[in-house]
Amino acid sequence: MTHRILLLDDEPAICEITSILLKKLGYDAVITSKGEDTIEAYRAALAQGARFDVVILDLTVPGGLGGREVITALHKIDPDVLALVSSGDANDPAVVKFRDFGFTGVLMKPYTKAVLDATIRSVI
Numbered sequence: 460m461t462h463r464i465l466l467l468d469d470e471p472a473i474c475e476i477t478s479i480l481l482k483k484l485g486y487d488a489v490i491t492s493k494g495e496d497t498i499e500a501y502r503a504a505l506a507q508g509a510r511f512d513v514v515i516l517d518l519t520v521p522g523g524l525g526g527r528e529v530i531t532a533l534h535k536i537d538p539d540v541l542a543l544v545s546s547g548d549a550n551d552p553a554v555v556k557f558r559d560f561g562f563t564g565v566l567m568k569p570y571t572k573a574v575l576d577a578t579i580r581s582v583i
Contacts, residue, residue, distance in 0.1 A: 462512040462583060463487045463504070467497040467529060468545065469520045473568070477515075480572045486579070494524025498532045505537060513579050514542040515566055518553055527553055530561040541582050545570075 464486045468474050474490045481488035489504075489511070491497040497516070504510055514533065516526035524532075526544055533540045544557050547568040553560040554567070563582045566575065 461485060461487045462579070463489070463509065464579065465497060465500055465504075465511040465514045466490050467494060467515065467520070467526065468492065468517040469523075470517075473517075477575070480575055484572065484576050484579075492520075494520055494526075494529045494532075497529050498524075498536070501533055501540070502536055510537070512541065512583055513563075514540060515545050516542055516562075518544060518546045518548070518551060526562075527560060534561050543578060543582065 464481055466477055466488060469492050474492060478488050478490050489500055491500055501511060516529050518526040530542050541563045543564045543566045544553050544562040545566045545568060546554050548554060549567060554565055557565050564578060566578045
């Protein structure tokens with residue numbers, strides 16, 4: 460069974476590289492760059508009976524919904540959503556106390572292929 464991953468990140472290079480890594484690791488990846496699109500992609504997948512196994516949410520999306528806002532919306536849609544907070548700031552409260560913010564785990568940037576895979580597997 461192929462696991463489905465939904466990634467939110469506003470940086471095109473991270474989206475491109477992570478998409479390649481996820482595909483090489485055997486995951487089915489959907490990439491979004493706006494929080495609103497992430498919420499809609501998750502909602503649509505649930506409606507089609509093809510939920511995402513893990514969502515990876517960048518905390519900061521300039522001019523739009525970031526990880527904190529998106530995880531709140533996703534929990535309203537699906538209380539069982541599994542989400543990783545993704546950030547380069549190890550001191551951010553949403554990273555330090557990720558469970559308090561509704562996240563299942565943390566994926567610190569920059570990450571390697573091995574760390575990406577191990578982190579995803581740790582929450583599935």
